[in-house]
Amino acid sequence: MPRTLLRHCEESGLAALLGAYHRDSLRYAAVRAARPALGPRLRVIVDLLCLNESVPTTEAQAALGGSMEVLADAGLCRNDGSATVVPEHRLVDHYGQLLFVGPPAGQIGGYYGADSVGLGRQLLAARGNCLDLFASTGAQSLLMARGGGDVTSVELTSDLRPVAALNIAMHGLDDRVTTIWGDATTVSLPDRPFDTVCVNAPLFPNFGVDGLDTGANGGRHGHDLLQAVLPRVRLNTGGRLHSTATMVGDGDGPHTTWLADAARRNGWTFDVVVTGVGRLGEGSAFAKDLVTTLAETAGATTEDMAETLDRQWKESGVDRVFFCLLTARPAATSGVTVVSRYERGSGWWL
Ligand SMILES: C[S@@+](CC[C@H](N)C(=O)[O-])C[C@H]1O[C@@H](n2cnc3c(N)ncnc32)[C@H](O)[C@@H]1O
Structure with a gap:
């Protein structure tokens, strides 16, 4: 029973451990550092469920x-007889929910990252009535359902279906969360206004380079998927939409014409808080990573890609990328x- 798995996580101390290392559990570091001092049972559970480590099958069973x-039913673990591993998943604590x-x-x-925490x-x-677009394995859906919402969750990658189903069942929220597997920009959505909508679409700007992974590809400007779903959403009076967004811009701030158009069309007003800024151009580590990724995607040299992008950025008057809520x-x-143009805190979203 999925509920029993959650109970095991709670009575073994795993839930307390992940709750205490809320942010660090994103990147394994604190949990890995804590591991040697854990009791033997909790260490096995941590290895298996949090650190993608192989453990003796007898110990996993015990x-x-x-x-x-x-x-096994959710396809999470691989077992070669003597050893068991959960190779592609890990448990995280998302505001008190594993x-x-x-x-x-x-x-x-x-996907689960610092932006998930910021949006959460x-x-x-x-x-x-809640809507979770680009839902992945359901972090935000679970959060909204736990608060009493009736949630519709929309995600493209149907490979994630068994894991999302397990997450929902672990928390006994099957009655509260309806999952739709399809493209959020085209799939049929419930024909009603919502009280709470969250959108965390892929955010990586491709600047016209095709072929980025669907989990990352935010279209030319990084906000293309968000822009495509906004006309599909209606809010109740008093309703709120919360979203992450990548926006290109310059020294005066993010370019928001597209957002103003969406606001006008939907009869909404948007508040934008910039949580981080990446500089485009020479000498910027952010730009270097971006150029490297896009060069690999296009099968081009980094020099050629840097030259192409630099020209494009200058022509369009863009010299930075803003990460926003x-x-x-x-x-x-x-x-x-634009409520705040400045990076705050120690990360993009935290
Ligand atoms: C940044 S993750 C969001 C994860 C989660 N909502 C959160 O906040 O932690 C983006 C998700 O969007 C999904 N996705 C990409 N393109 C999509 C599309 N056109 N329609 C629906 N989901 C899509 C990806 O598979 C990925 O799971």
């Missing part, structure tokens, strides 16, 4: 009993307010 079958996501910094197994914080007061609400006068 630590988790019948819950091993739950993992759920399976993919390993850090990867697109396999279900906006959803702690979610209520009513957006909040939208229905308003008599539509508009966009």
Whole structure:
């Protein structure tokens, strides 16, 4: 039973451990550092469920009993007889709820990153009819359902289906979360206004280079998928949409014309908080990573890609990428307010 797996996580101390290392559990570091001092049973559970380490099958059975079958049924574990491993998933704590996501910094197994944490914080007061677009394995859906919401969750990668189903069942939220597997820009959505909508679409700007992984590819400007779904969403009076967004811009801030158009069309007003800025151009580590990734994607040299992108950025008057959290609400006068242009805190979203 999925509920029993959650109980095992709680009574073994795993839930307390992941809760305590909330942010660091994103990147394994603190949990890995804590590992040597853990009791033997919790160490096996941590290795198996959090660190993608292979453990002796007998020890996995002793630590988790019948819950091993739950993992096997969801296709999470591989067993070669003497050893068992959960290779492509790990448990994280998302505001007090344990759920399976993919390993850090990867697109396999279900994305979960610092942006998920930043967006999740906006959803702690979610209520009513909720919509989670680009849902991955359901972190935000679970959060909204736990708060009492009825959630529709939309995700393209149907490989994630068994893991999302396990996450929902572990928390006994099957009655509250309806999953739709399809393209959020085209799939049929419930024909009703929502009280809370969250959108965490892939955010990586491709600047016209085709072929980025679907989990990362945010289109030319990074916000293309968000822009495509906004006209599909209706909010109730008092409703809120919370979203991550990547926006290109310059020294005056993010370019928001597209967002102002969406605001006008939907009858909303947007507040934009910039949580991080990446400089484009020579000498920027951010730009170097971006050029390297896009060069690999296009099969081009980094020199050629750097030259092409540099020309494009100069022509379009763009010299930085802003990482933002957006909040939208229905308003008599539509508009966009950039509330803060400055990076705050120690990461993009935290
Ligand atoms: C940044 S992750 C969001 C994860 C999760 N919502 C969160 O906040 O942690 C983006 C997700 O969008 C999915 N995706 C990409 N293109 C999509 C599309 N056109 N329609 C629906 N989902 C899509 C990816 O598979 C990925 O799981």
